[in-house]
Amino acid sequence: MPTSLDRHRNILDFALSSLLRRKWKNLSLLMIYTLIVFVIASLIFFVQALKLEAGLLLTNAPDMVVQRMAAGRHDLIPLSYMEKIQSIRGVGEVVPRLWGYYFDPVFGANYTLQVPNIDPPEPGNVMIGSGVARNQRIASGDVMAFRAHDRTPLLLQVEKIFSHESELLTADLVLLSETDFQALFNLPKLRFTDLAVTVANPRELVTIASKISEQLPDTRPILKSEILRTYDSLFDWRGGMMIVVLAGAVLAFLIFAWDKATGLSAEERKEIGILKSIGWETADVLLLKFWEGAAISLTAFLSGVVLAYIHIFFFSAGLFEHALTGWSVLYPQFRLRPVIDGYQLAVLFFLSVLPYTAATIVPAWMAATMDPDSALRS
Amino acid sequence: MRKSTGFYLLIVFHLAVLIFLYLHSSHSQIAGQAAHQHRVGLVKELGLTDLCLFTEARYTRHPAMADLHAPFQDHPGAFEHFPSGSLVTPPIR
Numbered sequence: 270m271p272t273s274l275d276r277h278r279n280i281l282d283f284a285l286s287s288l289l290r291r292k293w294k295n296l297s298l299l300m301i302y303t304l305i306v307f308v309i310a311s312l313i314f315f316v317q318a319l320k321l322e323a324g325l326l327l328t329n330a331p332d333m334v335v336q337r338m339a340a341g342r343h344d345l346i347p348l349s350y351m352e353k354i355q356s357i358r359g360v361g362e363v364v365p366r367l368w369g370y371y372f373d374p375v376f377g378a379n380y381t382l383q384v385p386n387i388d389p390p391e392p393g394n395v396m397i398g399s400g401v402a403r404n405q406r407i408a409s410g411d412v413m414a415f416r417a418h419d420r421t422p423l424l425l426q427v428e429k430i431f432s433h434e435s436e437l438l439t440a441d442l443v444l445l446s447e448t449d450f451q452a453l454f455n456l457p458k459l460r461f462t463d464l465a466v467t468v469a470n471p472r473e474l475v476t477i478a479s480k481i482s483e484q485l486p487d488t489r490p491i492l493k494s495e496i497l498r499t500y501d502s503l504f505d506w507r508g509g510m511m512i513v514v515l516a517g518a519v520l521a522f523l524i525f526a527w528d529k530a531t532g533l534s535a536e537e538r539k540e541i542g543i544l545k546s547i548g549w550e551t552a553d554v555l556l557l558k559f560w561e562g563a564a565i566s567l568t569a570f571l572s573g574v575v576l577a578y579i580h581i582f583f584f585s586a587g588l589f590e591h592a593l594t595g596w597s598v599l600y601p602q603f604r605l606r607p608v609i610d611g612y613q614l615a616v617l618f619f620l621s622v623l624p625y626t627a628a629t630i631v632p633a634w635m636a637a638t639m640d641p642d643s644a645l646r647s
Numbered sequence: 648m649r650k651s652t653g654f655y656l657l658i659v660f661h662l663a664v665l666i667f668l669y670l671h672s673s674h675s676q677i678a679g680q681a682a683h684q685h686r687v688g689l690v691k692e693l694g695l696t697d698l699c700l701f702t703e704a705r706y707t708r709h710p711a712m713a714d715l716h717a718p719f720q721d722h723p724g725a726f727e728h729f730p731s732g733s734l735v736t737p738p739i740r
Contacts (some may be wrong), residue, residue, distance in 0.1 A: 285650040318668075319698075329690040331696065386694070398699070438690065465694045499711040575661060608676070
């Protein structure tokens with residue numbers, strides 16, 4: 270006696286034969302559907318992995334960074350500000366930071382130059398990120414040329430190149446001594462880029478920030494929570510590029526669904542008429558159309574997700590590289606730690622597989638409820 | 648072989664690959680722990696505030712430190728000049 274499972278299997282056999290009869294149409298449909306899922310799933314994987322990495326790394330950033338503002342712009346902060354902040358109750362440590370940007374006119378790249386507070390290089394030496402080394406084609410022990418503020422050349426020897434694994438943080442970084450930093454930029458004495466503030470009790474951060482703003486009204490305290498929020502809103506779906514990619518993918522999907530939902534072809538309508546006339550019930554026809562839709566959408570979803578994972582985590586999001594590089598000459602070549610967010614994938618599943626399957630069933634239901642004679646004649 | 652059997656095999660194959668990829672991601676999290684700790688150490692030691700994602704402009708290189716008050720050039724979400732600026736939105740206050 271045939272069971273319900275056998276009935277489903279028989280109908281699935283018939284649905285697959287039906288799909289294979291229109292092989293090229295359905296194959297192209299499957300390919301484009303897979304491509305849409307691939308693009309959206311790639312974005313999900315990339316953004317999730319990047320946000321997770323940013324969150325894990327930047328929880329170790331300074332508790333607060335205090336910048337001085339002048340005429341609405343970031344300005345150098347004097348040492349006296351450091352002493353005032355230090356005197357506020359609850360403040361642990363205040364460390365002045367010296368960092369800035371250097372545009373290399375020869376290689377056309379921007380570097381971030383920083384004087385480390387712990388173990389800075391000896392004057393005349395630099396530690397560089399692997400992105401800088403790749404850009405300039407230099408190795409440890411080579412000499413790196415800079416142009417100082419007065420256009421005199423400053424030659425510094427590469428003491429160390431940061432490992433490739435840290436490229437997400439250090440690709441464009443050049444660490445140098447305070448003496449060389451001053452020789453390069455000639456900053457006013459006892460002035461720094463900003464101050465890194467450590468607070469003993471993290472719950473007092475907001476209070477201390479407001480005290481700093483009160484006592485030093487021309488400063489802007491940036492809390493660690495704000496740094497983390499910045500990276501949380503990175504690649505936000507409202508962002509320019511994201512909305513373009515997502516809108517393209519969603520519009521393409523809507524065209525599919527619209528094509529399906531606006532009706533069946535005369536051939537499909539005739540097929541339903543024949544099936545009804547040889548004894549198929551409306552429920553059987555609907556089941557047939559459900560399996561046709563499910564076969565295409567399920568295959569497209571699974572293939573799209575698998576390909577997206579391979580693209581992001583095995584090929585370092587190669588297809589997104591041009592969009593991410595923009596006009597920059599120095600681009601970090603990092604490989605993200607893979608992460609699969611089940612919730613995001615479930616949302617993608619419900620937004621791609623279910624609407625398509627539903628869009629397949631609705632016109633079939635309309636045709637299946639018609640009289641077989643009129644379905645054949647139409 | 649029945650067509651439905653072929654379809655089931657295809658779905659099972661895809662699901663097996665997905666399970667393998669899930670295991671791969673879990674394994675990579677553990678295997679990459681040493682490199683991750685190295686990066687955490689760098690952030691602490693150098694007091695870093697930003698990831699090096701886009702080097703083309705200072706407000707995309709250090710979005711967390713970007714000047715939020717100057718219009719037209721210097722903050723994320725301003726009239727855009729650099730392509731990567733469209734990927735960085737202002738932080739939610």
